[in-house]
Amino acid sequence: MSDKTTVNSPMPGVFYRRPDPEDPPFVEAGDTVEEGETIGLVEVMKNFHDIEADSAGTISEFLVDDEAEIEADQELVTIE
Numbered sequence: 001m002s003d004k005t006t007v008n009s010p011m012p013g014v015f016y017r018r019p020d021p022e023d024p025p026f027v028e029a030g031d032t033v034e035e036g037e038t039i040g041l042v043e044v045m046k047n048f049h050d051i052e053a054d055s056a057g058t059i060s061e062f063l064v065d066d067e068a069e070i071e072a073d074q075e076l077v078t079i080e
Contacts, residue, residue: 003057003080004060004078004079004080005054005055005057005078005079006063006075006076006077006078006079007039007051007052007053007054007075007076007077007078007079008073008074008075008076009042009051009070009071009072009073009074009076010042010049010051010072010073011042011044011049011072012044012069012070012071012072013042013043013044013049013069013070014042014043014044014067014068014069014070015040015041015042015051015064015065015066015067015068015069015070015076016040016041016042016043016048016066016067017040017062017066018066019041025066026038026039026040027039027059028059029059029060029061029062030058030059031058031059032056032057032058032059033053033056033057033058033059033079034053034056035052035053035054035055035056036052036053037052037053038050038051038052039051039052039053039059039077040076040077042070051076051077053077053079054079055079057079057080058079058080059077059078059079060078060079060080061077061078062076062077063075063076063077063078064076
């Protein structure tokens with residue numbers, strides 16, 4: 001059994017998987033990430049906040065869609 005961690009949103013807002021609409025996503029399911037690596041953004045009133053991996057591992061799944069409205073502490077991504 002592998003260890004799974006979940007990255008939660010620190011605040012309510014809109015979740016973005018890419019830095020700009022024309023850019024590729026920061027990471028995709030199956031990508032390997034390092035602790036502290038940016039995996040998405042939360043936008044609150046035109047301010048963007050990095051969402052970082054809280055552990056090294058492989059992105060197993062995104063739990064919310066790109067540009068979805070999210071709540072504080074909502075689960076965003078699982079990392080194995």
